[in-house]
Amino acid sequence: MSRVPPPPALPRDLPPPIDPTKTHVVREFTIDDYPLTTCRIDPTGTYVVAGAEDFQIYRWPIAGPASARTVLRGHNSWVRSFDFSPDGQWLYSGGYDDRIGVWPLFDPNPAPARMVVAHDGWVRWIRTSPDGRLLASCGNDNLLKVWDTQTWELVREFKGHQRYPYAVVFHPDGKRLASFDLMGVLKEWDLASGKTTRQWEAKFMWGFDQKFRADMGGARDLRFSPDGKHLAVAGLTEVTNAFAGTHKPLVLLVDWETGKFQKKFRIDGRGAAWGIRFHPAGFLVGSGAPSGALWFWKDDKEKPFHTTGLSGGGRAIDLTPDGRQAAVAQIDRKLVIVQFTAKVG
Amino acid sequence: MPVFLRTRDTQMLATACMLPFLIVTQAIAAAPESTFPSRIDALIEARLKDFSTHASPICTDAAFLRRVTLDLTASIPTAAKTRAFLKDTAPSQEKRSRVVTELLASPQHATRMQYLLDWLLMERRSSENVASAQWQKYLRASAVANKPWDELTREILADDGGDAKTRARARFYLDREFDLTVVTRDVSRIFLGVDLECAQCHDHPAVTAYKQQHYHGIKAFLDRSFLFTDSKSKRKSLGEKAEGDVTFTSAFDETKGKTAPRILELPELVDPKDTLKQYITKPAKNVRSVPRYSRRRQLGEAMTVAENQDFRLNIANRLWAVMMGRGLVEPLDLRHAANPPSHPELLSLLGDALHQHKYDMRWFLGQLAHTRAYQRSSVTRPDSATVANRHYAVGLLKPLGPEQYAWATMEATGFLEKVRIDARASLAAAAKKAAAKKGSKKKAPKAKTAATPPNPPTLADIEAAVRKTVAPHVKTFVTQFAAQGGQKTTFSATAPQALFLTNGALLREWLKPAGANLLARVSKLDDSQAVAEELYIRILNRLPTESEQKEVAIYMELPGKRVDVLGELAWALLLSAEFRFNH
């Protein structure tokens, strides 16, 4: 039946088990002057990259040291979204300068191989297909676009969002896309036909400020569980004053098969959830701003079972491939590496 | 203890001072020139060399009746009252004096004072933390009791809103959200007649330093207090700390200043010994702290001590403006060295008299109504307008306040008469029912006793019922006609107001014939002379002139249904400037 497990490593090297309640910061990379906008860890677990308000992309070896930092220059505005080719060789960046940057991640000093003008207005989000052959993007022209990552030709346009789509993501089956817009409209698209196959309205993740006559809402992160059964949308709820940012963080968990809104993970406090990940150990971890915290949920309860405070608001979170660590891009100019285990030694 | 005299002592002092004054008052009949009104007139008339050449004559009885009824009771006289007054053959001054006494004793006078005090103290602010009804109830009770202004001031400035029974008094603070800048400024403006944030003063560096000290002196009374929100009920009230001093940087020479509570140039109030950080209720989370010694509670006391001349000058000026149409200091809250009163001696006389009469506002208004200055015609002599206006040599136009405007309009159209009749009837019915019930209860033991005859409703009961019925209409007029801000004597009319008067449904409704209202009455009259008289008496409280009668007659000949034509006539008279102003 099952194979005998490999012998354990030497006892003194035995890593402590995953325990979110023991989450602690193991490393900090700080940049000068500018808040970070987002971050990702490449699929090989070698690098962490972060965007900043100075338009630059910063790359660090995830294991450090901080001095091994490389700066990637090419965008003329903020980068709010990254993704990679499945082998980690290529870094893709979506910028508010309307362009997608294509970077050889493992070059000593990566220069953009291409800067693709992708949208009329900000590129708000990009996401690689599971096989890496396609890249989806969405932007301020209210369009979703799918690109061929070899030729960078446009494969298909998806029209239908009436207001800014904030994020787009491939379903793990590679045949479908999900996208979420300012007004809380969640759409499922068929990749082959370009048509909307299902649509939801998560109105509670949107608010209209009567006084100022303005809409506040949208997804700050959008993520399928690896098995494709769930979609998590990070954002906000209970908008009472859009212009003062008076609203609460919320992560919506959608059962993708039934289409039901399975859970609304709530945080009692002001702000928005800016990042969400499905951890292989069976919990969800989110980050938020303006006050910095990591929230840990299980799908049985709306309130987090654990919260870890951070020094600054988190704009994004991403996990290492082994799930033992995560990177958080913070407003206080820090890229923080946390570990979900007890401290060693 | 603070260094000032406490109230009781002050009052005793005031009573002692008043004795010779009372004797003087009693001697009025014998020596008319020494009466308070005549001393006022003497100061007015002496201020301008050729006063008599600019002075308008004493107004007609009709003009006086309308003027004084509006000023003292917030409405115009009824048609019956107007007719009776004009018919009365008693000497003019005698019947004028009589009507002033009557009006001051009427429940409507309390209504007028209620409106005035509301305007003066709350300056048309919306109700935020204290219910409007609660506040009005407090004002009404104060007005009915003719509560002295100093007493009212002390009540208002001391209350923290913590006790439900007296909470309404704290509206002055609570509905200003106890914003320290706002309450400091408004306390100075409303109770002292000085605007310590006055922009003009900032242009003079020398004055700035001086004013700054005044501002911070008042602020020091309030600085330790704070708006407290009860975590459960969410109700707001004032808490206070037992420590904290006001410091400021002089805009003049950047030196640091520090002040204890003080009223303008009066000495600082030193905190009593051993009260620093001493509490009745200690500060804690979700706890409204109450200090052993409250600086805020000293404010009303300090404000009303005899040494504080500014307090009496302010209220004298404000009440004078109510009656005369312009303050001796204008704007009413901007008395300072560079903007002195137009008649300084008169203002002192008025202030002292009010102080000696224990801030009896009813007495004061009555006295003003007896002056020649008050009773002058509002028709100016040729080429005298500018001089006469500034010297009270002519009766000034006073725009009707929104509440006066509402009541006057309802009275003129006869709508109010209907409300009064209905109120009387329903009160009588209720009394009868109550009596019957009482009677029937008694029936069981004493079967033969007849039901007790019901007491007729009192004037005050009727007035209260009427007030309740018309409250929404008064509110409509306040919405349409109230200008933002506090007591003013200026006037601005807007196009939306004119549209309300011209096309609004409310006035048109009141001008439809119904019951015994204005239109129903005039529709029944045959000749144009009778129509003209009825319209003029009811709307303008006077008889029409010959040419006005002719005008009415000509208008009545115009084509159209008679009732419509009469409605047009009434509408025009109702919207006329003569109606819009108290003149």
Add this chain to the structure above:
Amino acid sequence: MRRDHGCRRADHEFSRRGFLATGAAAGVAGLASPAVSKQLRKGQKRVLQIYLQGGVSQLESWDPKPGTRYGGPFRAIPTSVPGMHICELLPHTAQRMHLLSIVRGINLKTNSHHDGRLFMEMGRRSGSFPYVGSIAAKHLTPANAPLPGYLHITTRGLTDNTNAFLDARHAQLKLAGPKVPDNLIRPDALTVQAARRSGELLKRLNRRFSGRGGQKAFTDSYNASFEMAEKLMARRDLFEGKPDPKDLQRYGSHPFGRNCLLARTLLENGATVVKVTHHGYDTHAENFNFHLEQLGEFDNTFCMLLDDLHQSGLLENTLVMVMSEFGRTPKINVRYGRDHWGTAWSIAVGGHGLVPGAIVGATNKEGTEVSEREVDGGHLFHTYLQALGLDSTANHDLGGRTVPIGDPTRSPIKELLA
């Protein structure tokens, strides 16, 4: 006896016939004829004020600093004026900057909405003074103007005492967008004839009352309120007609688009000062997303209005200002917001009496302070009035008391005056 003075004089014209005949000749409707409008159009100076309420970000509009510490994500784009760049959120406006100028060195020394608004409108830091619109309306509105002088189109009710000590006829009249104002329509039961003749009677009565002397300002104000009401009633059509679909498409069917269309109509029909408020710039959170939305709406609509005024020739006689109560902080807060900032910000102006295509003043590299030609609300106030040919250094005459029209310690921005 005096009381009958007016009547005696009036007796000659006072007759049944008089009541029947008046109105047609004296009615205000006659003024709206195309010939008269055209004449008005030629000579009359006007003001178009666009108020971006809440405080538009100078960095996202007139003074972009891309790539600097606080520059934010938006780029600067070239404009129709060589060398002049504005934010990419204003692409249409950029093409029309040869009609406008930018004042980049404003420092109000206040970060309060209330104080900033008053300073920008009154030209004084504090106190109670008439707004620039009220003064312009007083001095520029012809006696026979077919509309009230100062109209403010706004969807939200901020309380303004715009006329201060000036007569109420110069106060702004608020319009809640292109809909018929309250009580504008004559009640059904009242015939045209009845309304006209009773209105004439009212005027007679009021003339007579004014004749007794007294405070003329009071009776004048009262009478003027009816004149203004009458003017509005006569031009009810301006509020009830459906906009041309083509216009609506050009301007946008949102409230700001419709309000600007109404502004055009009012200016074309003889209004002197028209202010349009565009709400929603107080972006303490999500400054960039909200400016995308708000300026997207502003840019296109404003340009359509500007084009129409330009094409019809009205712009020559119309002073245009696009202003706020202050700008927004360079520092981006933790909610991606920018906060209140009166220290170093900009407005755009143009049209009558002003040099077009100019940039006056500058801020430092990161936009944190004024580096060149610092001005405040007082300087702007003098500039507006002098552009309109009004002597801002003269006095208001308040019957014996005088008050300087503009703050005597401030002067106009001479280099902006044509």
